[in-house]
Amino acid sequence: MAKILAVDDSASMRGMVAFTLRGAGHDVSEAENGQLALDAARGGSFDLVLADVNMPVMDGISMVRELRTMPAYKGVPILMLTTESHTDKKMEGKAAGATGWLVKPFDPEQLLATVKRVLG
Template sequence: MSAHILTVDDSASIRMTTRIALTGAGYQVTEAVDGADGLAKAKGGSFDMIVTDLNMPNMNGLAMIQALRASPAHTGIPIIFLTTESDAEMKAQAKAAGATGWITKPFDPEQLVKITRKVLGK
């Protein structure tokens, strides 16, 4: 069975690009449109990894990660930020909140797959 990945982004084109890259590599993908939707889907499902944007309406990626890390069931799930942000202070905040890694947009879909394989070991 392939790994199940939750992607969270308010941009439909980024969700599509992410889904195509990950499903093409054999992963199962569920999409969420913002942090609040991502949090609800993460709590209602079983995911091997989460890929999230930072700047989104309703709930940003940082707040979503903090909420997930507060739940014992979600402490070990790898979470990768996929964002236009490249500020060192923001990266430090993300790491402190529990982010596993950081990819800056625009991104190479092959890089996303490579990082996913490395993080998941599959």
């Protein structure tokens, strides 16, 4: 069981991610945008952060950049949930400090496989 933070402005996507991960026994917190995610991250130590790229208030890329300045989040896996089929978004996320990405659409099995992969 890991502590996971799911960040997405879309309630359906966030809900699906949280539902799936909770079903696998993880302890999942949810945040609606990057700013709220940073607040949550300061309050608790997460083993993994899953974040959408495009969000209002603070987007996922800025959020990753901020998270990586926090000593407690150096080295913590952060995956971007992205639909971008071009590589530029993935690379922008990586440059900001993301660990990797999960390309939408993904189904619950793919999500679990990726989470398992990154948590080792």
